[in-house]
Amino acid sequence: MMTLSMTLVFLVALSKGESEQDIKISSLGKAAARRDPDLSLLGSCQPAPSCRQCILSHPSCAWCKQLNFTTVGEAAERRCALREELLARGCPPEELEEPHGKPEVLQNKPLSQGTHGEGATQLAPQRIRVTLRPGEPQQFGVHFLRAKGYPVDLYYLMDLSYSMKDDLEQVRSLGQALLTRLKNVTGSVRIGFGSFVDKTVLPFVSTVPSKLRHPCPSRLERCQPPFSFHHVLPLTEDAKAFEREVGRQNVSGNLDSPEGGFDAILQAALCQEQIGWKNVSRLLVFTSDDTFHTAGDGKLGGIFMPSDGRCHLDGNGLYSRSPDFDYPSVGQVAQALSAANIQPIFAVTSTILPLYQELSKLIPKSVVGELSKDSSNVLQLIMDAYNSLSSTVTLEHSSLPAGVYISYDSQCGGPEKRVGEAGDRRQCNDVRINQMVNFSVTLQATQCLPEPHLLRFKVLGFTEELTVELHTVCDCNCGDSKQHAPHCSGGQGHLQCGVCSCVPGRLGQLCECPEAELSSPDLESGCRGPNGTGPLCSGKGRCQCGRCSCSGQSSGRLCECDDASCERHKGILCGGFGRCQCGVCHCHANHTGRACECSGDTDNCASPDGGLCSGHGHCKCNRCHCLDGYYGALCDQCSGCKTSCERHRDCAECGAFGTGPLAANCKVACVNVTVILDSGPVLDDNWCKERTLDNQLFFFLVNTAGDRTVLQVRPQEKKDHTMDIVLGCVGGIVVVGVVLVLAYRLSVEIYDRREYKRFEKERLQLNWNQDNNPLYRSAITTTVNPRFQAESSLS
Structure with missing residues (x-):
């Protein structure tokens, strides 16, 4: 039996595993969506021998299919380059082959409210075709409008173990009140009922025949035999039928604390026909006051076969194969609920609330509420949970094919409500009725898909879907393909995307050379330098038909030019x-x-006054080159500016302190100078630092206003040395104390060594030793075996 702590550890570990996978996929998608197109064009496109390889190498690559675009001997790889480069080299725009992906909306019914929520269109568009070029992201929008009065199916799944006896009394009168409350917010409501206890094998329930018939403690109270899951009432609008069927139910009993709730949840999600689920908002209210068994616990009862994920309700609504299959895992339960579009509401007591809160993190679109001991608050709990679920809009997608990544962005109704509370960009919270939310979905492929893939999107809790047809464009559609094209030396090759593919026995750029003449010395002379010297084609190509066929970025008659060796x-x-x-x-x-x-731009040289380089330099390569004596990014600082400190030092001293060389005639000598004495910190290096005749340090700032100069003087702040004195005293005391301790320890060590030497000296002068001491007895006892001695004498 799994304890509460063991279950919590298991759930947390599983939660972390899923989060890491989500983070990995999410981060790959977001990195693709944030790609800077300008940066991706710089130095990314490399030459390729064919149009297909060109467009697959990088999304910025284009191919020029113009006939005779490459010069004599120039490699066909040079047809693959950036669009701007090909246009600059003379390729006409109509001859460029540059396929791009795109999204196409195939079905887009307008959003509508419907009648009392029925027939509403809440998700648009409904079908999209997205073509992806590897490496190139494509984006499309998804819109959701929350409709008023959307129908609800609510299935009440109750723990009927003995500890829930008081709760059953409250649920018996729940039907009418619940339907009435829900009809105030939705147009149509149906309610059903099911119950569970546990597997009917040891050690989960007692298999003593009398206990199987009546598992409750008292023989006088009404009690039913234990069972795993019992589907009691299919979904109905009849509140009286709900109360009538619930009124017939009795509690049961089991032995251990965890219950078989996972078996019940899985069957309620899988047996959709028996339960009666419709394509509306599906709610499953799960009430219990204890923990749950999960996969692996069945081994305690000798059950080793894993749950097969199928419906096994018999004609009486009982889970008939419960003793044959183990409990389902958390993953199975979450997958079944998500596939059936069911939103669970866990109404549990306070003691097990933390456990179910951890469980809720693993099950999409689920909530947890605290149930009172007698379930008296269950109606309000259900209403609060329904409001929370219906106001949360979460966009989910089906599994992605290999090599395709996805990222989301959301607009939840305003800048202040951009994304969900947890930063999840595929979720919006607190969405009101008639409020539209918009999602931006970005898809990117890193490889070609072998066949089209259908990707499905849905908002959790709602049945409408968006189907996205994923295609990849991985080839060129040049439109000039010809077999035995006249351009290829009169039919000696096949033309495709401006390049000749020669028939067997022909070589050359235009298939102009027979293969038999390939090794002719006369032809090779045309591939060498003057006087037939140097390597063939400068070692950067092949000699074919007396002409060089260059490789890579090489060009020229003898491939002497390297178009990748520039600065x-x-x-x-x-x-x-x-x-x-x-x-x-x-x-x-x-x-x-x-x-x-x-x-040639001058943006980085512009000064605040509108000039260039503050008038103290010239702009070159969009950078200021300053005149002598000036420095700074805009030449707005000068090395001689500090001479003003010397010019105004005497006026600052006599005006602020009445000392210095100008103290006698300060007003006459500094007639155009105003001195302001204040206090405060010195903020930057523009302040002048000087000393008075009596060596007092002060700072002043020079400000010029017309023909007058204002000197702002600040004497150096006198520090309060009280703390320094206190710290010095404390430090001195500590040092003296350490010295005294060390001195005492040293004196003790010296004394001990002297006493030990004296003791050794006296011991050596003793006349008695151990052998002569009558009180000494040896610690060794010698035992002689007389038999052993007798045998020795005989021998």
């Missing part, structure tokens, strides 16, 4: 603001420099 700025070729051609950067407009690192 780099911040690790990026040509700074990302130019095109590398034969080792030289050809910069875009408004950029200069060997690596196009110099921008």
